[in-house]
Amino acid sequence: MSLKGPLQGKIRFACSYLASGVALFVLSATFFLCKPFFHSTLIIPQHGFIGGTMYYIRNLIQLLIKTKPVQLLVPEHEKEQYSEAYSKQVAGIRSFKDEFDHPEVYFDKAHSLYKYYRLRIVQQRVCILRHAIATRSNRLLVSATHPGRFSFAFLFPGRMSYILHTLPWIDLDIGNKNTIASGLSKPGKSIIAVSAYLKGEIIRYWGLSSLESKIHVIRNFYEPLNKVHPQRKEVIGILTLGNLIPDKNPKLWIDMARELSKKHRNIAVEWVWAGQGPMYEELKSLCANEENIHFAGWVDDVDKLYAGSAIYLQPSMAESAGIGIIGAMAHGIPAVVSDKGGTTESVEHGITGYLCNPGERDRYISYIEKLILNPEIRERLGSKARERFEKMFTKSLWEERISGLLNQCL
Structure with missing residues (x-):
């Protein structure tokens, strides 16, 4: 006689929980017994083949491989892209099933579905332990651009640092908040924010005020390539780097470019936005007939763009930090940027550039015109x-700070 309905579901759940529990026990014992012999670092990257995050992860790997092997752990559907980008740089690339990534849980312990959340936690522990043992890793690093993504990393029983590059914009669900807070409270766990502003937002949105000491600020860096690019004296270049999404305010950028180009026809000014994103084709089409307004797409040698620029512009709605701004500073270029977020820690108003509220179009135009x-x-x-x-913001300072923190978590 076959079992049907609720009883069949309960038996299936119980078997799954039992199997996962046994696997967790065996893997946990194996990890702790073998841990003294593990010397690799496992990195879970997000958007590691795009823009500033790829630049960050490549440099992070270069730093870490000086002392120990590094391997990547990536979502299954992205493994091919990471293999193309990093196979020559790391010792190996492994993948995990997408469903272990970021399950959202909006109910508490009293809810009838809470038991499924507990099962998922056990399964996530099994997942991370299996990969740690396979790669002989005693340290885990996460580089995240989506706040809360890969929260299962906080279940890792060894040393773990969660590097966040992007501002949280909504409260996390109860499940992920609990996972992060519980994991962060344990020894050897830390969160790294790329600006003091971002640290404050993490504490506010994730409810981590009691764990503030475990959230560290290590600012971004930039290192120009050892290439000599001729500077253009005949043209005033205005440069923006970044993903083409609404939060970066690209339509305001176009509006300002058109107005100032029309007003100062006798001055050679070229506007360039380098970067990809979902709005790329739309914006490129909008400016197809503009001779001095360009959407350049992805550019490998951004130092060449900096060398041809006199002003850096970043009118984002908010920024956690902004590697593009730091690159401009490295090249001695004044910046006109949003005053929302970590940009205020890079740009000193009236000293190294100008800060504007994202909604103050005329103020942006006034400062850009002043520099032109x-x-x-x-x-x-x-x-x-x-x-x-x-x-x-030099690379050597960043290396010193991040190495110091990682060694501190030994």
């Missing part, structure tokens, strides 16, 4: 920007 018309101001602000870069 006054080369001596561009020179002065750019020089101060370069000085600030040397004090706060």
Whole structure:
């Protein structure tokens, strides 16, 4: 006689929970017995083949492989892309099933479905332990651009640092909040924020005020390539780098470019936005007939773009930090950027550039126009920007800070 209905479901659930529990016990014992002999680092990257996050992860790997092997753990559907981008740089690339990524749980312990959340937690522990043992890893690093993504990393029984690059915009669900808070409270766990502003937002949205000491600020960096690019004196280049999404305010950017180009027809000004994203084709089409407004797509050698630019512009609705801004500072370029987010930690208003509220279109235009018309101001602000870069945002400073934190978590 076959079992049907609720009883069949209960038996299936019980068998699944039992099998997962046994696997967790065996893998946990194996990990702790073998841990002294494990010396690899496992990295879980997000958007590791796009823009600034790819730049960050590549440099993170370069730093870590000086002392120990590094392997990547990526979602199944992205393994091919990561293999193309990183196979020559890391010791191996493994994948996990997408359903272990970021399950959202909006109910509490009293809810009848809570038991399924508990099963998923056990399954996630099994998943992360299996990969740690297979790669002989005693340390796990996560590089996330979606706040809360890969929260199962906080279940890792060894040392773990969760590097977040993007501002949280909504409260996390109860399940992921619990996973993060519970994991972060344990020894050897930390969160790394790329700006002090981002740290504050993590604490606010994720409810981690009691664990503030385990959230560290290590700012982004930039290292220009050792290439010599001629600077263009005959054209004033205005550069923006970034993903083409609504939050980056690209339509405001186009509006300002058109107005200032029309107003100053006698001055050679070229506007360039380098970066891909879901709005790329739409925006490129909008400016198809504009001779001096360009959407360049993905550009490998951004230093060449910086060398041809006199002003950096980033009118985002908010930024966690902005590697593009730091790159401009490295090249001695004044920046006009949003005053929302971590950009205020990079740009000093009136000293290295100008800060504007994202909604203040006319103020943006006023500052950009001021820099277009006054080369001596561009020179002065750019020089101060370069000085600030040397004090706060060099690669050597970043390496020192992140190595110090990772060694501290030993």
